[in-house]
Amino acid sequence: MSSAITARGPIVEARAIHKHFGHLHVLKGVDLVVAEKELVFLIGPSGSGKSTLLRCLNRLEDPTSGSVTVDGIDMLDPRTDINKARQRIGMVFQSFNLYPHMTALGNVMLALRKVLGMGRAEAEAKARAALDRVHLADRADHYPLQLSGGQQQRVAIARAIALEPRVMLFDEPTSALDPELVGGVLAVMRELREDGMTMVVVSHEMGFAKAAADRVVFMADGAIVEEGKPAEIFADPRHARTRAFISQIERH
Amino acid sequence: MTNWDRFVDSFFNARVMAQYLPKIIEGFGLTVVLALCIIAAGLALGLLLAVVRAFGIRPLNWLIIFTVDLFRALPPLVIIVLLFFGLPNAGVELSGFVASWLALTLVLMAFAEEIFWAGITSVPKGQWEAARSTGLGFVQTLGYVVLPQALRITIPPLTNRTIAITKGTALASVVAVPDILGAANAGVSFSFNPSPLTLGAIAYLVLFLPVVVLGRWIETRFAWKR
Numbered sequence: 001m002s003s004a005i006t007a008r009g010p011i012v013e014a015r016a017i018h019k020h021f022g023h024l025h026v027l028k029g030v031d032l033v034v035a036e037k038e039l040v041f042l043i044g045p046s047g048s049g050k051s052t053l054l055r056c057l058n059r060l061e062d063p064t065s066g067s068v069t070v071d072g073i074d075m076l077d078p079r080t081d082i083n084k085a086r087q088r089i090g091m092v093f094q095s096f097n098l099y100p101h102m103t104a105l106g107n108v109m110l111a112l113r114k115v116l117g118m119g120r121a122e123a124e125a126k127a128r129a130a131l132d133r134v135h136l137a138d139r140a141d142h143y144p145l146q147l148s149g150g151q152q153q154r155v156a157i158a159r160a161i162a163l164e165p166r167v168m169l170f171d172e173p174t175s176a177l178d179p180e181l182v183g184g185v186l187a188v189m190r191e192l193r194e195d196g197m198t199m200v201v202v203s204h205e206m207g208f209a210k211a212a213a214d215r216v217v218f219m220a221d222g223a224i225v226e227e228g229k230p231a232e233i234f235a236d237p238r239h240a241r242t243r244a245f246i247s248q249i250e251r252h
Numbered sequence: 253m254t255n256w257d258r259f260v261d262s263f264f265n266a267r268v269m270a271q272y273l274p275k276i277i278e279g280f281g282l283t284v285v286l287a288l289c290i291i292a293a294g295l296a297l298g299l300l301l302a303v304v305r306a307f308g309i310r311p312l313n314w315l316i317i318f319t320v321d322l323f324r325a326l327p328p329l330v331i332i333v334l335l336f337f338g339l340p341n342a343g344v345e346l347s348g349f350v351a352s353w354l355a356l357t358l359v360l361m362a363f364a365e366e367i368f369w370a371g372i373t374s375v376p377k378g379q380w381e382a383a384r385s386t387g388l389g390f391v392q393t394l395g396y397v398v399l400p401q402a403l404r405i406t407i408p409p410l411t412n413r414t415i416a417i418t419k420g421t422a423l424a425s426v427v428a429v430p431d432i433l434g435a436a437n438a439g440v441s442f443s444f445n446p447s448p449l450t451l452g453a454i455a456y457l458v459l460f461l462p463v464v465v466l467g468r469w470i471e472t473r474f475a476w477k478r
Contacts, residue, residue, distance in 0.1 A: 060381050087387040097382035101400045110396060111386035156382070163386060 011036050011167050011198045012057060017066035019052055026052050027063070028222040034167065039199045041209040041230070044219035045245060050202045053219070054169050057200065058089040071166045087115060090160030094172040096152040098144040104131060104155045105140040108162050116163065130162035131155070134188050150181030154188055167198040174205055206249055210234055218242045265447040272439035272448040279435030280455045286353060286431060287418045293357040294417070295410070298364025305365070306372055306394060316365070323362035328420045331355035336427040352424035360417045367410050371402030411467040419460060432456060
């Protein structure tokens, strides 16, 4: 019995997710349950469907079939106010996707003002606090193009956490970064983890997975091949597919 | 009379010019009003159509694309003549001014829609996704995130197109509107001397040269920061 999970209750519960893109069957009945304060790492070769799975959780992609519940909200119910539901799910993208016409502060403030309906002063205080959490308080008035990739990604994290989400989704947050900038982003993610944020991370940062993840899920060809504690998956994978993938990744 | 004297007498006849200057100035005022009306209505309608098109309602989009292609394909003069000489047969009488305004507005609307639409589609998908993932709705995302970026890149082509179409106000003279060219033509007919046309050309330069220079300035300004 998964007592740990039932005790804290799952934040994310995705069941039997199928996703077709035309003739491509990219998710073939995936189940993913994430408990509160858990950090789950999704790994797997490119094209295995891990990013698509992540995007099904906040319905940036509509699953073809299956069910997704986040923080008790049925995400696929047409009666669900998807914009309201998404306030509880922060997302960070590989390419940062900051709004180039707004300062760092403006990027963080937009949803606070327009989604949560905060006044300017309140939103600004909140946004500055969020930027402080990612150690960029002194860059509040910079435009994205004036920031390094690592700083941009940290602003993107601030933009998401300012809304106080119940779960954060990271879609390859460090893949577009120069190696020397990865550390700063991972440090912020680790602090989030220590503050008890529930996180689902698609990434190839195996060092970070070993150090910080509660669970590693290995996907291939649109299905979950195996999952377990990082130590089990990395040191003693049961499946040949997992073994091959991990040895390939670790060689780099 | 030498050839040079004849040339000066034909195109720079001071007496004729002085006589028709007031008419040209009136025409200048009319051209400015017509141009401003076309720019305001054409750009507003173009933006409106592009925004409606962003909603992706299939039948509506087919209608928009059809309309826009129609007015991009038809020569503006043909539209003016159709509205002015054709519509009365259907019981709708338009003044020359209104017919010209409507025709050029529709043409500017069509080109502006295509330019605005190109701007909207050039904004990366990730911008939509990032905004939507924070809970912003479709309209909010369009308004706060996508359009500001789209408008920025559309400004240079839009300025060019607006100048090109606004110069078409000269076509209004065909349907008896006393704009700059209309006033100049009338002056030529009455005085048997083309000097009013010289005045007309100068009036167009006074009107459009600053606009062209402004367009160039806007273009460099907005091209460089991105």
